Amino acid sequence: MKYKPLFIYLFISSFFLTLVNSIWKIMATLQGLKLTEINLNINFLLALFLSLAFILIGKRFNHLIKIVILSLIFTFFYILINEGAPIWYNAGILLICLFFTNRLKNYDLNFLREDFISEKIVFDFLSLFAIVFFAFVILFPFYLMFVTSFKTQAALLFNPLDLSISLTNNLTETFKSYFVIFNTYDFGRYIYTSSIVSIGTVIITLIFAIPAAYAVARLNFFGKTFLSTSILIIYMFPAIVLVIPLYTVFSQLGLRNSIEGLLIVYTATTLPVAIYMLQGYFKSIPKEIEDAGLMDGQNWFGIIIKIIIPLSLPAIASVALYVFMIAWNEFLFSLMFLDNPKTFTLSRAINHLTGDAETPRQYLMAGSVVVTLPILLIFVYFEKYLVSGLTAGSVKG
Amino acid sequence: MTDTLSKIEKRTAYTLLLPAVFLVFAIVLFPIFANIWISFKEVQLKDIRIPEPRAKKIVKIIPEDKTKLKIVYRLRNSSLIQDINNIKFSDTLPNNIEPVDLDSRCKFKSKKIICNFGNWEAGYKENFEILIQNTNNREIDKRAIKDQKPKLSGDADNILLTTKFTLKNFKNVFNENEFLDLLLTTFYFTFFGTVGAIIFGMFAAQLVNQKFYGRTFMRSILLFPYVGPVVALAYTWTLMLDPNSGTLNALLVNFGIIDKPINLLGQKYLILSLFGFEIKLRLALTTVIMFEIWRYFPLAFLFILARLQAVPKDLYEAAEVDGAGPFRKFINITLPQITAILSILFMIRFIWNFNKFEDIFLLTGGASGTRTLPINVYQQGFAVSNIGMGSAVSIVIVMLLIIFMIIYFKLIGKRANEI
Numbered sequence: 084m085k086y087k088p089l090f091i092y093l094f095i096s097s098f099f100l101t102l103v104n105s106i107w108k109i110m111a112t113l114q115g116l117k118l119t120e121i122n123l124n125i126n127f128l129l130a131l132f133l134s135l136a137f138i139l140i141g142k143r144f145n146h147l148i149k150i151v152i153l154s155l156i157f158t159f160f161y162i163l164i165n166e167g168a169p170i171w172y173n174a175g176i177l178l179i180c181l182f183f184t185n186r187l188k189n190y191d192l193n194f195l196r197e198d199f200i201s202e203k204i205v206f207d208f209l210s211l212f213a214i215v216f217f218a219f220v221i222l223f224p225f226y227l228m229f230v231t232s233f234k235t236q237a238a239l240l241f242n243p244l245d246l247s248i249s250l251t252n253n254l255t256e257t258f259k260s261y262f263v264i265f266n267t268y269d270f271g272r273y274i275y276t277s278s279i280v281s282i283g284t285v286i287i288t289l290i291f292a293i294p295a296a297y298a299v300a301r302l303n304f305f306g307k308t309f310l311s312t313s314i315l316i317i318y319m320f321p322a323i324v325l326v327i328p329l330y331t332v333f334s335q336l337g338l339r340n341s342i343e344g345l346l347i348v349y350t351a352t353t354l355p356v357a358i359y360m361l362q363g364y365f366k367s368i369p370k371e372i373e374d375a376g377l378m379d380g381q382n383w384f385g386i387i388i389k390i391i392i393p394l395s396l397p398a399i400a401s402v403a404l405y406v407f408m409i410a411w412n413e414f415l416f417s418l419m420f421l422d423n424p425k426t427f428t429l430s431r432a433i434n435h436l437t438g439d440a441e442t443p444r445q446y447l448m449a450g451s452v453v454v455t456l457p458i459l460l461i462f463v464y465f466e467k468y469l470v471s472g473l474t475a476g477s478v479k480g
Numbered sequence: 481m482t483d484t485l486s487k488i489e490k491r492t493a494y495t496l497l498l499p500a501v502f503l504v505f506a507i508v509l510f511p512i513f514a515n516i517w518i519s520f521k522e523v524q525l526k527d528i529r530i531p532e533p534r535a536k537k538i539v540k541i542i543p544e545d546k547t548k549l550k551i552v553y554r555l556r557n558s559s560l561i562q563d564i565n566n567i568k569f570s571d572t573l574p575n576n577i578e579p580v581d582l583d584s585r586c587k588f589k590s591k592k593i594i595c596n597f598g599n600w601e602a603g604y605k606e607n608f609e610i611l612i613q614n615t616n617n618r619e620i621d622k623r624a625i626k627d628q629k630p631k632l633s634g635d636a637d638n639i640l641l642t643t644k645f646t647l648k649n650f651k652n653v654f655n656e657n658e659f660l661d662l663l664l665t666t667f668y669f670t671f672f673g674t675v676g677a678i679i680f681g682m683f684a685a686q687l688v689n690q691k692f693y694g695r696t697f698m699r700s701i702l703l704f705p706y707v708g709p710v711v712a713l714a715y716t717w718t719l720m721l722d723p724n725s726g727t728l729n730a731l732l733v734n735f736g737i738i739d740k741p742i743n744l745l746g747q748k749y750l751i752l753s754l755f756g757f758e759i760k761l762r763l764a765l766t767t768v769i770m771f772e773i774w775r776y777f778p779l780a781f782l783f784i785l786a787r788l789q790a791v792p793k794d795l796y797e798a799a800e801v802d803g804a805g806p807f808r809k810f811i812n813i814t815l816p817q818i819t820a821i822l823s824i825l826f827m828i829r830f831i832w833n834f835n836k837f838e839d840i841f842l843l844t845g846g847a848s849g850t851r852t853l854p855i856n857v858y859q860q861g862f863a864v865s866n867i868g869m870g871s872a873v874s875i876v877i878v879m880l881l882i883i884f885m886i887i888y889f890k891l892i893g894k895r896a897n898e899i
Contacts, residue, residue: 109731112731112734113727113731118734119734119735119736120735120736121735121736121737198803198805199805199806202805202806202807203805203806205806205807206806206807210686210687210690210692213683213684213687214687214692214694214698217684217687217698217701217702218698218701220774221701221702221704221705221774222701222704224705224713224716224717224720225704225708225716227716227719227720227727228712228716231719239725240725243725243726243727243730244727244730244731244734246727291499291500291503292500294496294497294499294500295496295497295499295500295501297496298492298493298494298496298497299497302489302490302492302493302496303486303489303490303493304489304490304493304494305490307493310497310501316885317504317508317509319831319881319885320508320512320878320881321832321835321837321854321877321881322835322837323835323837323854323857323858323874323877324511324512324515324835324857324874324877324878324881325507325508325511325512326857326858326861326874327511327515327518327857327861327867327870327871327874328510328511328512328514328515328518328871329507329511330528330861331514331518331523331528331867332511332514334528334529335528335529335530335638347503347507348507350503351503351504351506351507351508352507352508354500354503354504355504355508358500383492383496408707411709412708412709412710412711414709414710414711414838414842415837415838419862429709430709430710430711433711433712433715434711434842437715444719447715447719448715448716448719450712451709451711451712451713451715451716452712454709454711454712455708455709455712455713458707458708458709459704459707459708462700462703462704462707463700466700469707470703470782473703473706473779473782474782474783474786
């Protein structure tokens with residue numbers, strides 16, 4: 084019997100169970116539960132006993148019976164130690180425990196004799212740990228944003244830990260922040276402006292980028308290599324170094340506070356990456372298809388419209404979604420160019436809300452939900468296209 | 481024959497490229513060069529507006545005589561700094577209405593009052609009055625007079641186009657005692673932000689490359705921080721970290737981990753004592769770096785995942801036959817396979833983090849030791865309102881960028897196209 088794998092197993096599995104339980108406790112606290120002790124040591128010991136019992140029992144019982152009984156015992160002791168919690172909280176602990184013991188299915192004393200078992204255990208639990216960690220760290224701010232938008236300022240100041248959404252209130256009370264931002268702060272208009280700017284940028288960028296990308300991908304001309312490297316180099320220059328000259332010129336031309344001005348800047352800044360992404364795809368289209376088109380007497384316009392565009396719809400969709408995302412999320416130029424509330428985009432409007440320190444935070448968060456939700460929905464729905472766009476465009480960001 | 485064909489091809493290529501190239505040159509390349517021009521000038525934000533002559537028209541009724549009206553033009557030079565030369569003024573009167581005793585600078589011709597006001601110095605103001613009467617002896621319609629807007633024109637120097645240059649801006653940029661601090665802060669932020677994002681991205685990619693239940697869901701949510709709008713996310717973090725009623729501080733105090741709330745975004749240093757040494761941690765900067773890592777590790781994740789999925793499976797099988805454990809497999813197979821992509825990622829992300837503006841601006845506004853070069857551009861240009869200084873800082877950024885790019889292309893430029 085090797086003791087090293089056993090100790091590693093006991094330590095790391097207990098650590099994992101304690102972590103998951105602690106996250107559950109934090110989430111429960113945020114529902115307004117008064118839990119003030121994290122009891123890390125005791126919970127860790129308890130988890131240690133559970134892991135030990137699990138491995139000692141081994142495969143002598145039916146797996147299902149084993150995990151149910153062990154989980155019930157664990158939960159019983161857990162309740163004894165952390166008294167005063169409601170039923171749903173303890174039910175959560177039981178579920179976590181069931182999930183955890185089910186994960187341990189393979190583990191018994193024989194299993195610990197396998198080759199490289201310590202490393203396998205470490206990797207196994209490390210990836211479990213990573214799933215929980217990443218999911219929690221990433222989703223928590225989004226959760227907070229969403230939940231805060233349903234609270235009131237008074238309730239948040241009274242107890243910042245009570246983020247529960249009360250379902251007993253009527254709907255108008257729950258969604259009050261949303262009514263306020265749409266009625267008082269005119270968010271309907273900002274959504275409209277943002278959509279116009281984003282969709283407009285996508286259309287104009289594609290109109291400019293498709294012919295240019297075709298030329299770079301297919302035609303021979305003087306300065307081609309120079310052009311394709313300079314596309315990448317131009318792409319590397321950040322918006323912050325363009326801001327001052329553009330601000331001065333746009334002020335003098337009267338393009339500030341106008342949607343046209345934003346459209347011009349967004350199109351120009353997304354064009355290099357659009358051309359770069361499209362020309363790569365165009366190169367992969369077999370040249371014979373175009374030659375056939377040439378034989379039919381098509382000119383370049385006909386070839387682009389009738390052959391290239393239909394064949395490269397997936398790539399065009401990626402570019403369109405990527406450009407849409409950039410334009411929808413853009414902040415620096417809208418901050419610089421817009422100071423009249425009538426021309427605000429959503430991002431600029433939310434920034435404007437914080438300018439007034441009196442603005443209650445639930446309005447701010449409701450605004451944030453309004454700007455975040457569409458882009459996340461689009462992302463989840465078109466994930467395949469957007470991911471390939473992101474991978475190609477991720478030199479920037 | 482082939483000659484003409486290639487000529488046509490060339491012409492087509494230039495026609496197709498022209499609109500895009502023109503737009504990019506005008507909006508991206510031109511400003512970079514314009515920065516050089518502006519950075520050698522003393523320009524304030526208020527100088528940008530070209531001075532223009534303005535007139536506010538006020539119509540006054542004369543109660544004793546309804547056939548007459550008094551028009552007062554409040555004339556002024558919109559600029560407090562610059563003169564305007566050769567000012568022309570014109571206003572149209574309705575039919576049958578004539579001015580009485582017109583000012584000597586003006587003429588009345590075919591229903592129009594035309595005046596030549598000459599030069600106005602900076603901040604010039606004048607109340608210019610005209611008495612008008614109806615030749616039909618009827619009452620004058622006040623509305624009709626008021627609705628007609630006067631036209632003014634004048635010549636003024638555009639301060640941006642003059643040829644007065646100065647080195648003052650650059651002297652100020654480099655003589656500032658804070659310049660070194662600024663540069664160091666920028667490098668801290670850039671370096672740790674980049675390395676952190678790559679490390680987390682590597683872990684996440686390694687994770688998603690395994691098979692487990694809910695893997696596609698995990699891949700989606702891993703990209704959320706990058707896909708979400710920076711404004712919304714930055715404000716959510718600000719609220720979360722708020723010392724007074726932020727969730728994080730409230731949680732930590734609740735569980736007794738800290739005694740009193742920490743202002744994570746507003747405190748410059750945190751003094752830690754570790755093994756008897758006192759360490760001064762740049763607290764606000766660290767928090768901002770955390771946000772940066774949180775927001776941009778998805779990009780590193782995407783890149784590394786794409787590479788990991790291309791690693792041949794039989795490499796791992798062969799290693800298994802040779803008796804290698806998971807750790808050795810990672811060190812001896814995975815890591816060598818992804819070093820190329822890691823170095824490219826590092827360079828690219830380094831350049832981009834170096835230029836990051838929005839994140840820091842929204843979280844701290846550059847306060848409590850988080851002022852980086854891009855933040856300085858904004859502060860000089862728009863908070864201090866010194867456009868010239870802002871441009872000079874931009875030039876410094878561009879110079880450093882060019883150095884980075886040369887290094888980038890020297891080291892890995894050729895390999896960048898292979899991925």
